[in-house]
Amino acid sequence: MTPLRLAVVGHTNTGKTSLLRTLARRRDFGDVSPSPATTRRVEPLALLAGGEEVAVLLDTPGLEDSIGLLEAIDAMRHDRREDPQTSIERFLASEEARRRFPQEVAALEAARSADLLLVVIDARDRVRPRHLDELEVLRRCGRPVVPLLNFVAAEGADAEAWRGGLARLGLHAVASFDVVVYDAEDEARLLEAVRTLAPDHRGAIDRLLEDRRVRRDSIRRATAAALGDLLVDAASLVVEVMPAPRGDPAIRRRLEEDAGEALRERLRTLERRTHLEVLALAGFDAADAKVAEAALADLSIGIDLFSPEALRAMGFTAATGAAAGAATGAAIDLAVGGLSLGAAAAIGAVIGGTLGAAGRQARRLLLLARGGREVTAGDPTLLLLLRRAMTLVRGLEIRGHAAVEPLAVGTTPGKDASRREDERLAAIVMPLLRAARSRLGHPAGEAGTSASREDLRREVARAIEDALRPR
Secondary structure: OOOEEEEEEOOOOOOHHHHHHHHHOOOOOOOOOOOOOOOOOOEEEEEEEOOEEEEEEEEOOOOOOHHHHHHHHHHOOOOOOOOHHHHHHHHHOOHHHHHHOHHHHHHHHHHHHOOEEEEEEEOOOOOOHHHHHHHHHHHOOOOOEEEEEEOOOOOOOOHHHHHHHHHHOOOOOOEEOOOOEOOHHHHHHHHHHHHHHOHHHHHHHHHHHHHHHHHHHHHHHHHHHHHHHHHHHHHOOOEEEOOOHHHOHHHHHHHHHHHHHHHHHHHHHHHHHHHHHHHHHOOOOOOOHHHHHHHHHHOOOOOOOOOHHHHHHOOOOOOOHHHHHHHHOOEEEOOOOOOOHHHHHHHHHHHHHHHOOOOHHHHHHHHHHOOOEEEEOOHHHHHHHHHHHHHHHHHHHOEOOOOOOOOOOOOOOOHHHHHHHHHHHHHHHHHHHHHHHHHOOOOOOOOOOHHHHHHHHHHHHHHHHHHHOOO
16 A cells, blocks of 8 residues: 655644654754744655555645735635635646745645645644634645644643634644654554544554554663663673782872772773663664764763762762762772781682682682772662663653753653652662672673673663563
């Protein structure tokens, strides 16, 4: 069957191109700008389900002068009883129309070629005569009309007033959407409204709805797996501090500081890599590093992991012990320090006989017995990594692909519920990460470690996926 053709029409600067970007999960489609009349020609964009093209969206230029447009169309009517579509066709065929209304002609020709019209309305506007004239012109195109209220999450939007005004015009299949603050349920309701008014294409819309659901589940699983890798890898990182010559305390402090900074840098690298992976999974052009890093900055996630700003953004305060631990980014493990060299050697021989001469535990005991140290990520740092990762994921879940304004941490809908859920998640995940730190603080691939690492990653990922699942 021929794909469903949807013309996206309406007044200039109401977010038509932004709607296409968000529906197609494409940040690279068209130009989005607060300046009017950014779209100058009709641009098609395919929607796929299972790799098959099931619908084509037509992005159209804005109707800038709807009052003049309706007057010009009415002036060409030969009889008031004439079929409205005939007057539209006569208007489109005239030289005057193409000279005076080039953008409007392009939009109306696309509307006439479509199966259904999505009329995008900025819900922040008040109902004005120009809106009524636009709707009248579009109704005369003879295609089913779905009014779509955009920017409904913005301050000053009045969706109810618009619904009342549209009902008086006989338009009741009204959808609400927001191309900046994305809502999967609003998207589903929009597609269901299209399904109702395009009965010949119901199967295609059903496939698209199912494809969207499957894709969300797949992204959620992949995202949870990426975060599981990040957290278990971070928990099992170890930087060794060699013994200071002659036990010099000043040299020891410097070696410990250098090791702490080396650990912090490795944690930053791990986090950045995971954040870019999460952006790519959400369709935010992570292949383009500049775009990806800009999106991270928009979410206040791009702030350096160990900066005071990052701590404040995640709810830590400088007065808390947690903040102090996170600021240093590491806890120094001294738990088995102070053994005599002979005792360490004896213990090392026993462990070496069990795990092999190069076993990590034997090397670790020898290092500590000789006055060395190990630096690992402390609980506050692991909790900070978890909070930042969840903040990024939750922010991207509601971030439309046309968003150009920063989405600040702490302003997302359902903030309190998300925080409670993340506290429950931390209660499950932190014991797993402590286990990773104690059991896996050695190179991956050593005998007996790979299964434990994979098991812990799966458990952490399972808990994260459950926390991200809609309630």
